[in-house]
Amino acid sequence: MEQRQLGRNVMVSTLGMGCMGMSEFYGESDDSASLETLARALDLGINFFDTADTYGHGHNERLLGRFLRGRRNAAVVATKFGIVREPGHHERRIDNSPHYIRAAAEASLSRLGIDCIDLYYCHRRDQAVPIEDVVGAMAELVAVGKVRQIGLSEVSSDTLRRASTVHPIAAIQSEYSLWNREPEQAMLATCTEQGTTFVAYSPLGRAFLTGAFDTTNLAQNDFRRNNPRFVGSAAENNRQLVAGLTTFADARNLTNAQVALAWLLSKHPHVVPIPGTRRIAYLEQNIAAATIRLTPAEIAELDSLFEPERVAGARYPESGMAGIEGSSTPPL
Numbered sequence: 001m002e003q004r005q006l007g008r009n010v011m012v013s014t015l016g017m018g019c020m021g022m023s024e025f026y027g028e029s030d031d032s033a034s035l036e037t038l039a040r041a042l043d044l045g046i047n048f049f050d051t052a053d054t055y056g057h058g059h060n061e062r063l064l065g066r067f068l069r070g071r072r073n074a075a076v077v078a079t080k081f082g083i084v085r086e087p088g089h090h091e092r093r094i095d096n097s098p099h100y101i102r103a104a105a106e107a108s109l110s111r112l113g114i115d116c117i118d119l120y121y122c123h124r125r126d127q128a129v130p131i132e133d134v135v136g137a138m139a140e141l142v143a144v145g146k147v148r149q150i151g152l153s154e155v156s157s158d159t160l161r162r163a164s165t166v167h168p169i170a171a172i173q174s175e176y177s178l179w180n181r182e183p184e185q186a187m188l189a190t191c192t193e194q195g196t197t198f199v200a201y202s203p204l205g206r207a208f209l210t211g212a213f214d215t216t217n218l219a220q221n222d223f224r225r226n227n228p229r230f231v232g233s234a235a236e237n238n239r240q241l242v243a244g245l246t247t248f249a250d251a252r253n254l255t256n257a258q259v260a261l262a263w264l265l266s267k268h269p270h271v272v273p274i275p276g277t278r279r280i281a282y283l284e285q286n287i288a289a290a291t292i293r294l295t296p297a298e299i300a301e302l303d304s305l306f307e308p309e310r311v312a313g314a315r316y317p318e319s320g321m322a323g324i325e326g327s328s329t330p331p332l
Contacts, residue, residue: 001045001290004272006197007149007170010118012076014265014290016048017041017283018201018276019064023056029278031063038067040280042074044287050173050199050274052080052123053108054092061111072114078171078199079108080123080153096126098137105141117141121151121173125325131155131163139167151199156325157190169196176200176271178209178245178260178306179229179238180315191270203264203273204257205229211242211256227316234313244305254292257282261289263302 003011022034038049049067051060061079068075081104085092101122108117120141122134141147149170152163163169172191176183176198183198191198206224207213224230229238242256249259257275264273275286294302316324 001287004197004269006048006076006119006272007151008168008195010076010149010170012048012272013046014272015046015261015287016050016078016199016272016274017046018274019049019051019060020055021276022063022278023060031066034063034278035067037278037280037283038064041283041287042071044284046287047074048076048078048272048274050078050201051112052083052121053104053111054080054083054085054123057085058107058111061108065111065113068113076118077112077114078119078121078151078173079112079117080121080173081105081108082123082126082153094124094126096122096129096134098133101134101137102141105146109146116145116148118148119151119171120147120149121153121171122155123153125152125155125159131159132166135163135166135169142167154324157186159325160187160190160194160196164194164196169194171197171199171272173199173201173274175202175315176264176273177203177205178263178302179205179241179311181306181308188268188271196270198268198271200264200271200273203275204260208238209242209245209256209260211246228313229311229315230313237310237312241306241310245302248298248302248305255285257286258289258292259294259302261286262292262294263299265290266292266294267299 001013004014006012022029049064051064053061081101082094082096083092084095105120120138138150142150150167151171151173152169153173160169160172172187174183188198204210218224228234245256245259249256261273261275264271277283
């Protein structure tokens with residue numbers, strides 16, 4: 001698989017792999033099947049694996065750690081801190097204090113079974129802690145060899161610029177897909193300006209864009225049951241958009257997922273999508289997207305189909321927006 005630059009001195013596969021769903025949020029999962037999928041991803045050229053300490057209350061990092069045994073040198077590992085939850089609860093708080101950052105990094109290293117985190121993100125921003133203090137604490141981890149590069153998630157362009165005065169920011173991770181175009185307002189241009197890679201999570205709209213899953217029959221522990229875009233009239237509206245995507249994909253003998261990923265890759269050379277899946281069949285379909293190049297006319301057609309005002313519903317429930325900065329949110 002072709003590679004793209006991550007920050008200033010690391011190369012990663014054009015597509016990464018989001019591991020969150022292997023532990024939580026999307027119904028039941030199976031560790032053995034997840035490990036097989038991770039191994040297949042590596043075999044097919046994916047070397048960039050994304051996790052966080054909050055996914056499954058540490059389970060996801062431990063799972064990835066099991067996979068990394070004997071493979072550490074072949075993988076680029078990203079994890080995150082900042083979302084604190086009690087076991088068995090979805091309620092959360094955000095902690096960006098320097099003391100917590102240091103403790104969280106040590107805990108992640110232990111769960112992952114590695115000596116250095118390749119990319120360490122602040123998962124969500126606590127506006128009470130100046131970004132300079134957050135990045136300063138992260139930079140200390142780089143200085144002592146615990147972390148290789150640092151990143152931020154769901155922050156504004158202003159925050160990225162301020163953070164970059166303290167230490168280079170290798171990556172911004174935010175939601176970006178056909179049905180969430182907010183990064184196009186400012187952040188993508190700011191990443192280019194700062195030499196920062198943009199890592200796109202949920203590039204398939206939490207599977208909605210695939211057109212292949214039933215929003216009316218979700219498991220009780222699937223957080224999409226309460227996502228505004230997946231319920232009621234919003235879901236019906238959004239299904240019509242996906243039907244247009246299906247027509248586009250069918251005409252080219254592609255899957256919806258392949259088109260959605262190819263749209264991102266064809267538009268931006270500094271964007272690395274990290275779709276997640278627990279199934280090898282879907283993984284293999286996704287990887288094929290890395291070889292697809294859409295024409296400017298095709299990109300424009302998809303842009304028009306998914307104009308932001310045509311998408312119904314917020315991307316998270318109100319509680320899930322905590323710590324997410326808008327494109328122009330002023331930092332503290």
